[in-house]
Amino acid sequence: MPKQGEGLVDRPMTDDAAHRAAIEELYEHTPVGCALVLDDGTIISANLTLATLLDVPRPRLLGTPLLEHLEPDDRLATLQFLSRITPEHGDAPLEVRVRPREASPRVCVLSAARSTRADTIRIALTDETGRRAAERTALQAQKMEAIGRMAGGIAHDLNNLLTVVSVHDDFLLDAFPVDDPRREDLLAIQNALHQAAALTKKLLAFARPQVLDRRCIAVNSLIGELARVMRPRLEEGVELSSAPSMPSPDVKIDPEQLEQVLRNLVRNAEEAMPGGGRITIETESVELTTQQLLGQPDVAPGWFVRIRVSDSGIGMDPPTLAHAFEPYFTTKPRGESRGLGLATVYAIARQNGGFVSATSQEGLGTSVDVYLPEVEPEEPRSVSVPSLQALTGDETILIAEDEPAIRTAIHRMLTKQGYSCHLAADGEEALRKLEELDGKVGLLLSDVVMPNCNGPELAHRMRAKYPKIPVVFMTGYASADEMQDSSIPASSGVLHKPFTLHALQKAVRAAIDGG
Secondary structure (H helix, E strand, O other): OOOOOOOOOOOOOOHHHHHHHHHHHHHHHOOOEEEEEEOOOEEEEEOHHHHHHHOOOHHHHOOOEHHHHEOHHHHHHHHHHHHOOOOOOOOOOEEEEEOOOOOOOEEEEEEEEEOOOOOEEEEEEEEOHHHHHHHHHHHHHHHHHHHHHHHHHHHHHHHHHHHHHHHHHHHHHHHOOOOOOOHHHHHHHHHHHHHHHHHHHHHHHHHOOOOOOOEEEEHHHHHHHHHHHHHHHOOOOEEEEEEOOOOOOEEEEOHHHHHHHHHHHHHHHHHOOOOOEEEEEEEEEEEEOOOOOOOOOOOOOEEEEEEEEEEOOOOOOHHHHHHOOOOOOOOOOOOOOOOOHHHHHHHHHHHOOOEEEEEEEOOOEEEEEEEEEEEOOOOOOOOOOOOOOOOOOOOEEEEEOOOHHHHHHHHHHHHHOOOEEEEEOOHHHHHHHHHHOOOOOOEEEEEOOOOOOOHHHHHHHHHHHOOOOOEEEEEOOOOHHHHOOOOOOOOOOEEEOOOOHHHHHHHHHHHHHHO
């Protein structure tokens, strides 16, 4: 047998040595930056994670004050924090901002405890930058959703009121001769109604997904055509250029919405450059992972088309940038802007499965990135348009509308055109009327949002027995979700409130004639 102490060199690592190696590995590479500091904050020992976080090689890090690596505004609070650390107890963790040499400040949480050596303190820096950013994004999305629900509810009620005013204004216009001077007052009311309708449309675009005509769009082609149209209309000294990716990516969206997004972004960029400058629209296909989409609720990972609109304008400070996408937030003088441009961009991106982000620096301009899910190109589809002849008729129309004033006004409008109308205050009553008429109805004209049985459910139940009856939905606040049970395509058979007598006549005849 070997004597005591012989053969130790050839033996495998002992359990204690392996344990020490594992502890050293854990200490060096743990996700938390750890260090031993003196009472004044001088770093005397640090792990590799801390050196990486502060972007300083470890040999150069040792002997430097911890305060030197923090934002100036956080240094006094940190020094006071360290002074409160005693052998008996520590202090609540402190939020600080560290200053890496070649990167933006990072938000960290500083924890500390007194070491076994009385003159040293153990500290831990946890990088919270990513988590805080994700939390802010998620909270912003929740706030925007709450504001959107409120805006949508207001727009819904307002559209109902505007519809009543609009149709009665039409009645009065029809009652006065063409040369009657009182028509000027009625036309002024009509003009104000059009402006109010445009405003509620913007509110609804922000509020929630609308009944839209989504198509497969070649993004680069739309941007190229829009840039060609917009260039002559820009202020002198403002240049607009595009840098499209190749091959051209495709998205599925209502083309009017995508055009609205681009117009709003270009208009915002132009207003940020009062002395002139350059606006650039870029496109790129990017793949985003679940990790990259933290804080973007309901956005699935995959391939996206990134549309970036950047300018060389005055830029925004961080507090302004934090509120940039909120409705009615604007830095422009009172009366010059309604503050719905970027809010609408945000809403449209969310409604189409994407999101928006922005970066800005005062004096160096702003970049807004709109991410929309990329799709495979589709073959062009042919669309048949029903022929519109006379706008009058003698068919039977079943009207389902829960607002009495609107129901009465529509009844009056259509009976004047020769139609036979039957009224229902909700979907259940409409189904009973349908049975009384034995299904002999030329058209169902239904509101989308009604008590007891909404419009899409009414259409679904009606078509189970009477599949050939056409439907026109009236909506002042209809979303894609509310339409999903209807067999009527979202791109047709929809009459948006507030509407005019002529718009109602056209919608009714188009649905009946297109049967």
